Amino acid sequence: MSSAWSIFVIILTVLMIVGCTWLLWSTSRPIKGEGETTGHVWDGDIREYNKPLPRWWLFLFYATIIYAIGYLAYYPGLGNFAGLSGWTSAKEHDAQRDEAEARLAPLFARFENMPIEQIARDPDGLRLGRSVFGNYCAMCHGSDARGAIGFPNLTDSDWLWGGTPDDILATVLDGREGLMPPLAAALGSDLAVSEVAVYAQSLSGRKVDPAMAAAGKRRYDTLCIACHGADGTGNQALGAPNLTDDIWVYGGSLDAIRKAINEGRHGQMPAHRDIIGPVRARLVAAWVWAQSQPEGTAATP
Template identity: 60%
Template sequence: MTTGWSLFVIFLVALNIAGCAWLLWWTSKRRGDEARNNAETTGHVWDGDLTEYNKPLPRWWIILFWLTIVFSIGYLAWYPGMGNFAGTSGWTSAKEHDADKSEADARLADAFGRFDAMPIDDIARHDDALAFGARLFQNHCAQCHGSDARGAKGFPNLTDGDWLWGGSPDQILASIVQGRQAAMPPLAAAIGGDVGVTEVATYVQSLAGIKADPALAEAGKAKFAGVCAACHGVDGKGNAILGAPNLTDDTWLYGGDFATISEGIRNGRNGMMPAHGPIIGDTRSRLVGAYVWSISHRDADEPPDAP
């Protein structure tokens, strides 16, 4: 706050306190028999003899108001409230926040500390750790992957065995801590425009075992080998290092219909998972990773619990 604004705030506070004090003095100066005998009226009369008077406030009420003013002056001297004046106590909301955060961090460290640096597949053997991980997942991951972790269009299903970046404990942890950036560039111009997109999309469907036009698929095969194989491999089985998906199974992140595949080839895709290491720290990332690893290693017919 600039000096000018600080002085303006101090002036307003002082003016309000002085105004309240003057108002109390003015309303309490007429007392005793004279005040009672010569009290002013408001001019309101009911039923002929019921008159509304304008009398001073009761003394006990005025004393309470004076005590309030004294308290406000003491409060403003002790706590910051007068512009840039910091108060004699040295209290700040930032210090209060830091103290509360330190206390909360100490409690969390006591609860999570035993899992520090532990591999996530080992953490997954502890029921209490999985409970912690499930709640952290709901707070930080369910917005994209769903409360049941089955994902949605553009957001991977975490309960199956299909992984873009690898499903080992270390790979899952790396995805959580560091985040992932998956980018597929628009390829229409590189493979011959709309005709090339149609041919390659048909070939991709044939790789997944979807019935497709043999002639178009054969034409798309050469274009796929020249452009798409750099990421997805010549056999279309993908590359976990690049996050390039396996195109030969029936798992699709955006959809396996012809229109969706064509759209991805023509316009590209840009999927991003933010790094959660800076947000929740290493140990809590491990707890989330343990939960994700555990639900992906259940029986395929057993749905994960949504806490």
């Protein structure tokens, strides 16, 4: 919060407290015509009298004001003033996290150095891995790990960066960043972009215009071969997808492929090493790896 906003909040808060105090004090003073009726009558015999608030009620209001002043002095609430206690929500969060970590440490301890393949055959390990995945990965890859447009399906055998247990663990721990540059300017025309897109579709076995695909292949061999390979099977060292299996992260329609060629793609998986730690990363990597294995290879979670 800037100094200007901090001063504004402090002044506004103090004025509100002073205003409430003044209002209580002014209404507690003797009033003209006290004890007389106001002339308002309900249901024939219920009359409104002109009387101040009862003393005990006023004292309760004054007590709330005193409590508010004490609270604002002890806890942060007056702009940038940190409060006498030094309390912060970040410290509270860290304390609760540390308490939870200490409580759960024995549960995770036995998986610390266990090979991922072995965790994948351990029902308890898979249950924990699935829980971690649901908390940290499902928002992108879905609760069933089948992904969505822009987020890879983790249950098949198609991997951008490699599907071995060690590859998956490295992805979880350190993240991945895949970049396809926009190629519209290099190709020079919409027709050229369409030709390359049609050739990309042909690599996955789709029926396309042969002339368009042939023209697209010549352009592909000039610009795209460096990442996706001469045969279109991609390069896991670069995160370049395999174009021959008809599995498309961003969609395989002509328009979707044209959009990728024209504008490029920038996919980023954040690193989770500092978020979930190495043991939880190992557990979630085991669960993810198990989803892509033939049935019976891994234990049922």
